[in-house]
Amino acid sequence: MKTITYSKNIFLPVTNLCRNHCQYCSFRKDLDKARLIKRSQALHLMEEGRKQGCTEALFTLGERPEEVEGFRTLLAGEGKEDLTSYLLELSELAIEHDLLPHTNAGLLSQEELACLQPYNASMGLMLESSAWLNAHLNSPGKNPHLRLEHIARAGRMHIPFTTGILVGIGESWEDRIRSLQAIARLHNCFGHIQEVIVQPFDPKPGTPMASFSSPGREELIRTVKLAREILPGEVAIQVPPNLTDPLPLVKAGANDLGGISPITRDEINPNSSWPREVELKRSLFPYELKERLPVYPRFIKKGWHGHKTWKLTSLLAGEDGLRRKSISSIEWW
Numbered sequence: 001m002k003t004i005t006y007s008k009n010i011f012l013p014v015t016n017l018c019r020n021h022c023q024y025c026s027f028r029k030d031l032d033k034a035r036l037i038k039r040s041q042a043l044h045l046m047e048e049g050r051k052q053g054c055t056e057a058l059f060t061l062g063e064r065p066e067e068v069e070g071f072r073t074l075l076a077g078e079g080k081e082d083l084t085s086y087l088l089e090l091s092e093l094a095i096e097h098d099l100l101p102h103t104n105a106g107l108l109s110q111e112e113l114a115c116l117q118p119y120n121a122s123m124g125l126m127l128e129s130s131a132w133l134n135a136h137l138n139s140p141g142k143n144p145h146l147r148l149e150h151i152a153r154a155g156r157m158h159i160p161f162t163t164g165i166l167v168g169i170g171e172s173w174e175d176r177i178r179s180l181q182a183i184a185r186l187h188n189c190f191g192h193i194q195e196v197i198v199q200p201f202d203p204k205p206g207t208p209m210a211s212f213s214s215p216g217r218e219e220l221i222r223t224v225k226l227a228r229e230i231l232p233g234e235v236a237i238q239v240p241p242n243l244t245d246p247l248p249l250v251k252a253g254a255n256d257l258g259g260i261s262p263i264t265r266d267e268i269n270p271n272s273s274w275p276r277e278v279e280l281k282r283s284l285f286p287y288e289l290k291e292r293l294p295v296y297p298r299f300i301k302k303g304w305h306g307h308k309t310w311k312l313t314s315l316l317a318g319e320d321g322l323r324r325k326s327i328s329s330i331e332w333w
Contacts, residue, residue, distance in 0.1 A: 018062025063106025155190025297321020
């Protein structure tokens with residue numbers, strides 16, 4: 001029986017300020033609607049996550065918010081002078097609450113990655129596309145060369161890594177091929193890619209691309225098959241079950257559903273709610289659904305996850321490297 005994995009997480013939107021102006025994004029906000037997650041809010045979510053048996057704290061934020069006027073005032077409100085130190089504190093709090101941090105903070109420097117690495121089980125950055133696209137005209141951080149270099153930097157540092165492509169934002173079929181080939185080359189070089197997300201574009205009201213169409217099922221099936229053909233077999237292909245019916249894509253080669261939360265919504269796609277495990281088990285039959293940690297088993301064996309997460313990982317992982325079975329891990333289902 002083919003196994004399909006997922007991670008049980010809480011979604012912590014650290015800040016919605018971002019230097020990029022992607023034409024499809026509703027997460028980024030201007031300063032008048034800006035927010036930085038308060039320490040008290042994060043603690044509340046972490047406490048709830050622990051009660052519900054979650055194992056992952058997903059930290060997501062806009063890229064380089066320090067470059068946006070007013071962000072440092074928000075940081076000062078939490079007694080911090082720089083973002084990295086606040087992310088470190090939040091990561092430490094997550095570990096204290098039995099949650100393994102996974103940080104997706106956009107482009108980071110070598111020094112920033114080195115600071116965050118010990119406190120993260122894994123990290124991530126969506127490539128989206130290796131092509132220059134109109135959707136990214138006002139987004140300096142979406143320079144594909146910079147993003148590929150970031151993924152390579154993480155590989156040189158042995159950071160278990162998540163990346164992916166965004167399907168339907170104006171890229172051609174050849175662009176998708178080149179994007180997946182670029183990811184495959186990076187993994188063949190560094191061996192650090194644990195999963196690649198094939199994420200369908202989801203149009204958001206009020207954005208410049210609100211009138212664009214989402215990719216159809218057949219297009220997604222074809223893209224997943226392409227990904228399975230190009231990517232090394234050990235690299236998982238992830239499809240988000242709140243944005244698409246996962247069964248046809250699982251049949252096409254996908255084998256992971258990413259993070260699913262019993263507590264928090266998908267802040268990037270706030271109108272698309274998470275399915276429950278009972279629903280997924282029913283819809284994915286006869287495939288077997290298993291919970292994993294935010295770091296994949298082979299990287300646990302290698303010890304590539306941040307050393308501050310080793311003790312907690314050993315407590316959460318079973319002999320197969322997936323989530324150890326316990327009452328707390330199933331009570332919310």
